[in-house]
Amino acid sequence: MRVRALAFDVVGTLIEWRPSIASALAARNIAGATELADAWRKRSFAAQAEVNAGQRPWANLDALHLSTLEELLAQHATDLPIEQRHELVEAWHRLPAWPDAAAGLEALRSRYLTAALSNGRLTLLVDLARHTNLRFDCLLSSEMARAYKPASEVYLTAARLLDLQPSELMLVSAHPADLRGGRRAGLRTAFVDRSPERDPGSPVRQHSDAEESVADLRELAEKLG
Secondary structure (H helix, E strand, O other), rough: OOEEEEEEEEOOOOOOOOOHHHHHHOOOOOHHHHHHHHHHHHHHHHHHHHHHHHOOOOOOOHHHHHHHHHHHHOOOOOOOHHHHHHHHHOOOOOEEOOOOOOHHHHHHHHHOOHHHEEOOOOHHHHHHHHHHOOOOOEEEEHOOOOOOOHHHHHHHHHHHOOOOHHHHHHEEEOOOOHHHHHHHHEEEEEEEEEEEOOOOOOOOOOOOOOEEEEHHHHHHHHHHO
């Protein structure tokens, strides 16, 4: 079946998170802000996996961001007033897009139905879309499936809500684990290299298991065009 719709991972793939989160931490005089930002992101992924495994009760991503931040602050013997902790969680709602994201998304949207498919809660997706002026045809959150990517039910819920067969939906993501999850659920996949998210200054990487592997959304639009 031909691809009829594209489902985009958001944070990391369309949105650049590290500089803004590190700056938000540094503004509160937290030492090692960049390293702590990376640790927070990693611990958040671990918490999502614990939810999928039944080792942690269901909670939306804002709640997981708050609880994992508190775990990290305790580990580093750092205390912050509760209002500042909530402000740091809210910082994830006001992140910038990668430079190619808006134009590339618009080019793809002219030919395909486009959906955000994120582990972020729906309100986070609304805030990010408004903050960055990224335009989607719809916003889909993993909270609609009460699970987190890369659980198959997230991708299958997206296909069902879009009234598509899984093979008619292409997942666009910078995260190999996300792409593996999409493939297991029967989706087509496209890898977008966002090496600076993991390793600033690193060369472009390819993801051989994805049907498309591109440097940015402009290249993806050219290939799918």
